[in-house]
Amino acid sequence: MEVSKGQSPDKQMKMDSTEHTVLNEALERMWIQFLPQIEERVTTLESAIAAISTGPLSTEQHEAAHAAAHKLAGVLGTFGLTRGTELARELEIFYSSEHGAETAMRERLISIAAELRAVVESRK
Amino acid sequence: MSHRILIIDDEEDIREVAALSLETVAGWEVVVASSGAQGLARAIEHQPDAILLDVMMPGMDGAATFRELRKNPATARIPVLLLTAKVQSSDQRRFADLGVEAVLFKPFDPLTLSTQIAGVLGWK
Numbered sequence: 457m458e459v460s461k462g463q464s465p466d467k468q469m470k471m472d473s474t475e476h477t478v479l480n481e482a483l484e485r486m487w488i489q490f491l492p493q494i495e496e497r498v499t500t501l502e503s504a505i506a507a508i509s510t511g512p513l514s515t516e517q518h519e520a521a522h523a524a525a526h527k528l529a530g531v532l533g534t535f536g537l538t539r540g541t542e543l544a545r546e547l548e549i550f551y552s553s554e555h556g557a558e559t560a561m562r563e564r565l566i567s568i569a570a571e572l573r574a575v576v577e578s579r580k
Numbered sequence: 581m582s583h584r585i586l587i588i589d590d591e592e593d594i595r596e597v598a599a600l601s602l603e604t605v606a607g608w609e610v611v612v613a614s615s616g617a618q619g620l621a622r623a624i625e626h627q628p629d630a631i632l633l634d635v636m637m638p639g640m641d642g643a644a645t646f647r648e649l650r651k652n653p654a655t656a657r658i659p660v661l662l663l664t665a666k667v668q669s670s671d672q673r674r675f676a677d678l679g680v681e682a683v684l685f686k687p688f689d690p691l692t693l694s695t696q697i698a699g700v701l702g703w704k
Contacts, residue, residue, distance in 0.1 A: 476691065479600070479605060479690060479691065486596060486597055490592070526636060529665045529686070530594060530665035531597075532687065533686070533687025534686065
């Protein structure tokens with residue numbers, strides 16, 4: 457089995473510039489199309505973090521936060537938001553293993569969510 | 581040379597961006613499915629040259645879908661590439677044990693996704 461993480465720059469250079477333009481324009485349209493659900497996922501994470509002050513997250517809240525972080529990690533970098541993927545991945549890892557530790561991590565989680573929101577806003 | 585690719589992913593944004601990428605950059609024909617069950621049916625119907633399969637899906641996940649594809653004589657020989665946002669080493673070991681052709685990671689670069697796939701499968 458091969459694990460593929462990318463390709464050599466010379467292959468990228470062979471791509472026709474017209475294809476680049478067509479693809480980039482289409483990606484911009486898709487960003488606009490999918491922005492509402494991307495923002496909704498960020499809101500899900502913000503809500504989960506805000507709920508920490510009232511006590512531990514329910515299993516449903518925890519699973520929703522994990523799913524939102526996983527989806528954001530997968531998609532933000534595809535739209536060029538590499539930092540967004542890094543932040544979402546940190547949250548995904550947290551929510552995949554640390555159920556119950558939200559209070560101790562609260563400040564860090566708030567910081568990540570705020571930066572994540574700013575990253576998404578910056579691409580609008 | 582044109583190829584037909586089946587993309588199985590429950591996330592519409594990923595599905596649409598991947599389809600756009602493969603159609604625009606490589607000129608391949610793309611068939612999409614939003615669940616493992618739908619993917620199995622479309623694989624039998626369309627006989628794609630390769631399948632790009634998401635790992636984390638509700639219901640039948642990527643691993644279960646892969647096993648069903650391998651069980652069915654109509655789809656058993658179609659190369660399968662996993663597409664995943666999971667980067668933890670324990671996940672990667674689990675994926676390697678499945679017997680897929682390759683594991684590609686989200687986020688992917690829409691400009692180079694087709695080259696990655698072609699490279700793994702030896703397509704020119």
